[in-house]
Every structure is written in C-alpha cells, then in structure tokens.
Amino acid sequence: MNHDSYPDTYIRGILNTVKTVAMVGFSPNTTRPSYFVFKYLLERGFKVIPINPGQAGKEFLGQTCYAALNDVPEPIDMVDIFRASEHVMPIVEDALKLQPKPQVIWTQLTVRNDEAAAVAEAAGLKVVMNRCPKIEYGRLSSEISWMGINSRTLSNKRAQNLGGGFQRMGLGEAGGKKND
Amino acid sequence: MADAERIPGFDTLAIHAGAKPDPTTGARATPIYQTASYVFDDVDHAASLFGLQAFGNIYTRIGNPTCAVLEERVAALEGGTAGLAVASGHAAQVLVMQALLMPGDEFIASRKLYGGSINQFNHAFKSFGWNVVWADPDDISSFERAVTPKTKAIFVESIANPGGTVTDLEPIGAIARKAGVPFIVDNTLATPYLCKPIDFGADIVVHSLTKFLGGHGNSIGGIIIDAGTFNWSRDKKYPMLCEPRPEYAGIVLHETFGNFAFAIACRVLGLRDLGPALSPFNAFLISTGIETLPLRMQRHCDNALAVADFLSTHPNVAWVSYGGLAGDKYHGLAKKYVPKGCGAVMTVGLKGGYDAGVKLVSNVKLFSHLANIGDTKSLIIHPASTTHRQLSDEQKTKAGAGPDVVRLSIGIEDKADIIADLDQGLRA
Known part of the structure; x- marks a missing residue:
C-alpha cells in the first residue's frame, strides 16, 4: 500500500468491515483528540475499547479501559494508535501476538512509522497511517461536508441517514446499499 | 462515481462538488436551508456539537447546509482542504487576520490591491492594532525587506484590481515560507478557473464571491479557503491554532483538526464570535453561479x-x-x-x-x-x-x-x- 495516498475504496472498506476498535493512547481528557474519536466512533456504532495503563479498570462512556492490548478479553478488529511515531513498533508487535490477529493497524494524524507498517503488512494486516478515522468516516459519510470541509467525493446518490437522529450519516447510500 | 478513484475535472467540480442529492428529501438542486437553527437529536448530541466533537449544524451564524455546499465547492475548485463562506470579501479578510494577528502584530501587503482593501488595512485594521506594512509587487525584494519578528502574514492579489496586473506569486510565497508566515492570496479577479494560487505557494486563499464566482452581481459574499499547507504548531506563533482555547475548554485546534484547522478556527472562533455570517439565500445564488x-x-x-x-x-x-x-x-x-x-x-x-x-x-x-x-x-x-x-x-x-x-x-x-x-x- 502506498501510504502517501489511500484510495477511498480502501478506507471505506476498512470502516465498513471493522466492528471492534482498540484505542491505544486513549486520553480520558474530554478535549483531547483521542477522546473525540472515541466518543464519535461509539456514536457511529463501533465498539471502542480504551487502552491506557494509567486508567486501567475504569469505565469511560460505558467502556472498560485496559492497560494493554493483550488484556482485552475479546477479539479486536482494528488497533487505532494515538502515540508518537517512535512508539508504534512495539504496539504493532503486541497486536501481532493477539489471537485472533486484528485486521487493521491505524495510526492517527502526524503518526507514521513505515517500518512498523511493513511488519504489519507482511503479517497480512491492512495499515492506515497519518489519518483520523473520525475525519475519514465524516468525509465518506458526507457529515464532514456540513463543516465546509472538502470531502473529495462526488455522488449522484443521497447519503444514508443512520437513524437515531437527523445528523448521523452512514457510509452507504440511502436505501441501504453499502458502498464497496 | 463509477470509478471511485478518478479525479474529476474542474468543470465537473464546478457543478457537483459539495452538492450531493439532499439526504432528507432527495432534492437534486441544493435546497435553501432558510433556518436560523437546528433541532438537536438529544442532549448528548447538543453537547457533542457545542464541544466540536461531532460534525453538524447548530445555528446558521456558525454553519448552514446551503452555505456548506458553497464552501466545499470553492474549496474543491481551489484545491484546498476546507472553506468558510462569510458575508463579504471584506469579512473574509477580517476573519483571516483575526485568526492570525494579535494587537501589535504586522502583516505585509502588496501596494497593488483593491482600494477597499487598502482602506480596510490602513484604517479599520490599524484600529485593531493589526499593522499593515506595504510592499511593491514590482520589486519582490521589498517584501523580504519588510519582514520583521512581528510579521504574521503576507497578503497579495493574484490579478490585482484595478489594473489587470499579475502578481509574481511564487517568489513572494517563497519569502513567506522563509519567514515562517502564511501566504494569503486574494484570488477574486482570477477565480480558480484562471489561477489556483495554492499551486504557487498560497496557504490561504480569499475571495469576494460577489464578483466572478457568483458572477451575476446579485449577492454579496466572501470565502476563506484553507490550503492545508501551513504548519501552525511549528513556531508556536499562532495561539488561535496551536494553544489550548479557553473558548472550548482547552481544545488545541491544529492537533484536533489537522490540515483544515485554519478553516475551523475562522469558523468556531472568528465567525462564531464576530458574526459576519452569509445568508443561505446568497449562498444558493452564488453556488448556482459557480456551475457556469x-x-x-x-x-x-x-x-x-x-x-x-x-x-x-x-x-x-x-x-x-x-x-x-x-x-x-x-x-x-x-x-x-x-x-x-x-x-x-x-x-x-x-x-x-x-x-x-x-x-x-x-x-x-x-x-x-x-x-x-x-x-x-x-x-x-x-x-x-x-x-x-x-x-x-x-x-x-x-x-x-x-x-x-x-x-x-x-x-x-x-x-x-x-x-x-x-x-x-x-x-x-
């Protein structure tokens, strides 16, 4: 995968497939980017498991926080990393020891470690780096367009309303067709 | 689109960017959302919106779905990451400078500008303590000589009003990069059809939408386009972008919103607090104009x-x-x-x-x-x-x-x- 530019089909495929996301480097501070993403992905129907050794055992928005990936008692589809680039490799190594293995390693804006990405890809995982899943979900669902952001998408189909409110959009088209 | 990875051409973007069929009704033309406010789904949704944790609509002074179509369309045409439409081109300039300058700071501007901008910079902006330093676009080195530790931005017009003169954007952009300040280009007279300043080093593009973009002399409007190119955190010179904001319980906009943080700052700090919102009806007329x-x-x-x-x-x-x-x-x-x-x-x-x-x-x-x-x-x-x-x-x-x-x-x-x-x- 070319990590400078991801096709929308690749990102959309990942967000349509993964259900359980472990968030390494989660902050309980409600104004930090990790908390924004945590809350947003929960609201969009993902199961999000916070990982932070200093907060282990506590609950945030009903989700139990764990100290490390291998403490999580259920399968993880995607590991979302909110740590600086130099800390990514050990997290990927931990992720690859999980049974079953996760399908995706995702690192947040400004976080990129090509060596760790190569290790994960060699083990059959998909990798996304220097992106935010909240921004990508918002972009591909058209929600982000409400903020004047260039979604870099055109469509002749209505966006899908997720229900449960007016301002929650999904990644498919109206009528239930799942894109890609 | 059938081929999801195809990059659409300019003429296609002028018609389609930002304007998917309306999610609620399927209306193919962009509806005019002539409303002041929007019902929250529930209390938690309201809290998420006010805390910037969710994308969505609160109040038309801060955002409106009709205005958002216009914002995304011009951002796409300019090759930027985001846009913010406001009540006039002058309002766009106020919000840009308010996000960048503190009282006592300076910005460098080309002498060859629209007369209204010369007045705004010389008088209104000076009363805010934002001090313009004029430079001569026919002598590029005059921009370099004008740089001081207080300089926070460089401002030019791509084609300058009124003389149909063209500004040498690339070397001025290079001076801005060297000085570590954003390069702002008013692209009103050229429009992105003739020139995309971001390709020549602009970090921020502004427009009077009243002119060629709207094109029919029927609506006043302005827009700010964030190129997504400037690193607001590098030198810690721009507190609106790189420091915890007391307005939002300590959020740091650049780390939270990445390469569209400037457009968000202009919206949630500038537009929210200063108030020059664009009417949705004007946004509709201008977006329709842009199609042609x-x-x-x-x-x-x-x-x-x-x-x-x-x-x-x-x-x-x-x-x-x-x-x-x-x-x-x-x-x-x-x-x-x-x-x-x-x-x-x-x-x-x-x-x-x-x-x-x-x-x-x-x-x-x-x-x-x-x-x-x-x-x-x-x-x-x-x-x-x-x-x-x-x-x-x-x-x-x-x-x-x-x-x-x-x-x-x-x-x-x-x-x-x-x-x-x-x-x-x-x-x-």
Missing part, C-alpha cells in the same frame, strides 16, 4: 482581450493596462499564472485626463456606471472620483487609479456591442 464559472470566465477573458486590443489603438486612449495584451508589462507573468486569459478587469488611461473619465462614464449606454466588477454585464467606473476617492493622489497612482484612469469590467455580452459602446462614448 468555466463558461463565463472564458467568455469574460476573450471579450476583455478584444476590448483591450481595440482600445490600445484608439485615438482618445493614452494607454491600456491589461496583462493579457501582448505588449503589456505583465504579459510574461500572465502567460505563467493565467494562461487561459487575464480576467475581465482592466484600466484605461484617457488622453483627456480626469474630465474625460467623468465624461466617458456619463456617455456610455451599455456599460453600467457602478462600483462592482465581475458581473455578466459590462461595468465602468472612474476610480479617482469613486472607489479610490479616499486615497491620497500618491496612493491613487500607486494603486493604479490616477485621475485619468477608468476601470472596466468586461461582461459577456456580444463583444461587438461592447466595443461599439466604448467607441461612441470616447468620441462623444
């Missing part, structure tokens, strides 16, 4: 070049300033930055001086005598007695608006009719 921008803009340019050619040999005309003319001082820059045409605005020096200017605006029958540019209609004004009246004679001449100067904005009527009207007006 490529067709109109080419016709504007073709007509303008024909008019400039005609006037340059007219017995009552001393000179024509239009970068599209082969012999013009700015023709080389025009070929580089605006190869499809040099826009529709030019200035003409009349042999009869101030009185001849006043006479011409009175004699024309097709041209409208008014203070605007970028209408489908041909427009004329004598800057020395109107738009540039408040400037000193020296400032007028430096801005390309001396007493003998008439400014034309060439419309998209039949060019033979435009030329005939000017000829009879000059000879009458």
Whole structure:
C-alpha cells in the first residue's frame, strides 16, 4: 500500500468491515483528540475499547479501559494508535501476538512509522497511517461536508441517514446499499 | 462515481462538488436551508456539537447546509482542504487576520490591491492594532525587506484590481515560507478557473464571491479557503491554532483538526464570535453561479482581450493596462499564472485626463456606471472620483487609479456591442 495516498475504496472498506476498535493512547481528557474519536466512533456504532495503563479498570462512556492490548478479553478488529511515531513498533508487535490477529493497524494524524507498517503488512494486516478515522468516516459519510470541509467525493446518490437522529450519516447510500 | 478513484475535472467540480442529492428529501438542486437553527437529536448530541466533537449544524451564524455546499465547492475548485463562506470579501479578510494577528502584530501587503482593501488595512485594521506594512509587487525584494519578528502574514492579489496586473506569486510565497508566515492570496479577479494560487505557494486563499464566482452581481459574499499547507504548531506563533482555547475548554485546534484547522478556527472562533455570517439565500445564488464559472470566465477573458486590443489603438486612449495584451508589462507573468486569459478587469488611461473619465462614464449606454466588477454585464467606473476617492493622489497612482484612469469590467455580452459602446462614448 502506498501510504502517501489511500484510495477511498480502501478506507471505506476498512470502516465498513471493522466492528471492534482498540484505542491505544486513549486520553480520558474530554478535549483531547483521542477522546473525540472515541466518543464519535461509539456514536457511529463501533465498539471502542480504551487502552491506557494509567486508567486501567475504569469505565469511560460505558467502556472498560485496559492497560494493554493483550488484556482485552475479546477479539479486536482494528488497533487505532494515538502515540508518537517512535512508539508504534512495539504496539504493532503486541497486536501481532493477539489471537485472533486484528485486521487493521491505524495510526492517527502526524503518526507514521513505515517500518512498523511493513511488519504489519507482511503479517497480512491492512495499515492506515497519518489519518483520523473520525475525519475519514465524516468525509465518506458526507457529515464532514456540513463543516465546509472538502470531502473529495462526488455522488449522484443521497447519503444514508443512520437513524437515531437527523445528523448521523452512514457510509452507504440511502436505501441501504453499502458502498464497496 | 463509477470509478471511485478518478479525479474529476474542474468543470465537473464546478457543478457537483459539495452538492450531493439532499439526504432528507432527495432534492437534486441544493435546497435553501432558510433556518436560523437546528433541532438537536438529544442532549448528548447538543453537547457533542457545542464541544466540536461531532460534525453538524447548530445555528446558521456558525454553519448552514446551503452555505456548506458553497464552501466545499470553492474549496474543491481551489484545491484546498476546507472553506468558510462569510458575508463579504471584506469579512473574509477580517476573519483571516483575526485568526492570525494579535494587537501589535504586522502583516505585509502588496501596494497593488483593491482600494477597499487598502482602506480596510490602513484604517479599520490599524484600529485593531493589526499593522499593515506595504510592499511593491514590482520589486519582490521589498517584501523580504519588510519582514520583521512581528510579521504574521503576507497578503497579495493574484490579478490585482484595478489594473489587470499579475502578481509574481511564487517568489513572494517563497519569502513567506522563509519567514515562517502564511501566504494569503486574494484570488477574486482570477477565480480558480484562471489561477489556483495554492499551486504557487498560497496557504490561504480569499475571495469576494460577489464578483466572478457568483458572477451575476446579485449577492454579496466572501470565502476563506484553507490550503492545508501551513504548519501552525511549528513556531508556536499562532495561539488561535496551536494553544489550548479557553473558548472550548482547552481544545488545541491544529492537533484536533489537522490540515483544515485554519478553516475551523475562522469558523468556531472568528465567525462564531464576530458574526459576519452569509445568508443561505446568497449562498444558493452564488453556488448556482459557480456551475457556469468555466463558461463565463472564458467568455469574460476573450471579450476583455478584444476590448483591450481595440482600445490600445484608439485615438482618445493614452494607454491600456491589461496583462493579457501582448505588449503589456505583465504579459510574461500572465502567460505563467493565467494562461487561459487575464480576467475581465482592466484600466484605461484617457488622453483627456480626469474630465474625460467623468465624461466617458456619463456617455456610455451599455456599460453600467457602478462600483462592482465581475458581473455578466459590462461595468465602468472612474476610480479617482469613486472607489479610490479616499486615497491620497500618491496612493491613487500607486494603486493604479490616477485621475485619468477608468476601470472596466468586461461582461459577456456580444463583444461587438461592447466595443461599439466604448467607441461612441470616447468620441462623444
């Protein structure tokens, strides 16, 4: 995968497939980017498991926080990393020891470690780096367009309303067709 | 689109960017969401919106779905990451500078600007403690010499109003990069159809949407485009972007919103607190205008070049300033930055001086005598007695608006009719 530019089909495929996301480097501070993403992905129907050794055992928005990936008692589809680039490799190594293995390693804006990405890809995982899943979900669902952001998408189909409110959009088209 | 990875062309973006079918009704034209406010799904949703944790609509002073279509469309046409539409081009400049400057700071601006901007920078902005330092676009080194530790931005127009002169964007952008400040380009006269300043180093693009983008002289509006290129956190010079914001319980906008943080800052700090929101109805008219921008803009340019050619040999005309003319001082820059045409605005020096200017605006029958540019209609004004009246004679001449100067904005009527009207007006 070319990590400078991801096709929308690749990102959309990942967000349509993964259900359980472990968030390494989660902050309980409600104004930090990790908390924004945590809350947003929960609201969009993902199961999000916070990982932070200093907060282990506590609950945030009903989700139990764990100290490390291998403490999580259920399968993880995607590991979302909110740590600086130099800390990514050990997290990927931990992720690859999980049974079953996760399908995706995702690192947040400004976080990129090509060596760790190569290790994960060699083990059959998909990798996304220097992106935010909240921004990508918002972009591909058209929600982000409400903020004047260039979604870099055109469509002749209505966006899908997720229900449960007016301002929650999904990644498919109206009528239930799942894109890609 | 069938091929999801195909990059759409400019003309396609002008029609489709930002405007998917309405999610609620399926309306294919962009609906006019003429509402002040939006119902929250529940208390938690409201809290998420106010805390910037969710994307969505709260109140039309901060965002509106019709305005958002316009914002995304112009952002796409300029190749930027995000847009913020506001009540006027002047309002766009206020919000940009308010996000960048603290009282006592400086910004460098080209001397060759729209007279209204010269007034805004010299007077209103100085009363906020935002100090303009003027530089000469014909002497690029004057920008470099103007840089001080207080400099927070460099501001130019791509094609400068009123003289149809073209600014050498690349070297000025390089000076901004070296100084570690954003390069702001007002792209009103060129529009992204003729020039995309981001390709030449702009970090922020602003427009008066009232002109060629809207195109029909029916709505006032402005827009800020974030190129997503500037690193707001590097030198810690821009507290609105790189420091915890007390307005939002300590959120740091750059780390939270990445490469569209500037547009978000202008929205959630500037627009929210200063208030120059665009009417959704104006946004609808301007977005509709943009659908035909490529067709109109080419016709504007073709007509303008024909008019400039005609006037340059007219017995009552001393000179024509239009970068599209082969012999013009700015023709080389025009070929580089605006190869499809040099826009529709030019200035003409009349042999009869101030009185001849006043006479011409009175004699024309097709041209409208008014203070605007970028209408489908041909427009004329004598800057020395109107738009540039408040400037000193020296400032007028430096801005390309001396007493003998008439400014034309060439419309998209039949060019033979435009030329005939000017000829009879000059000879009458």
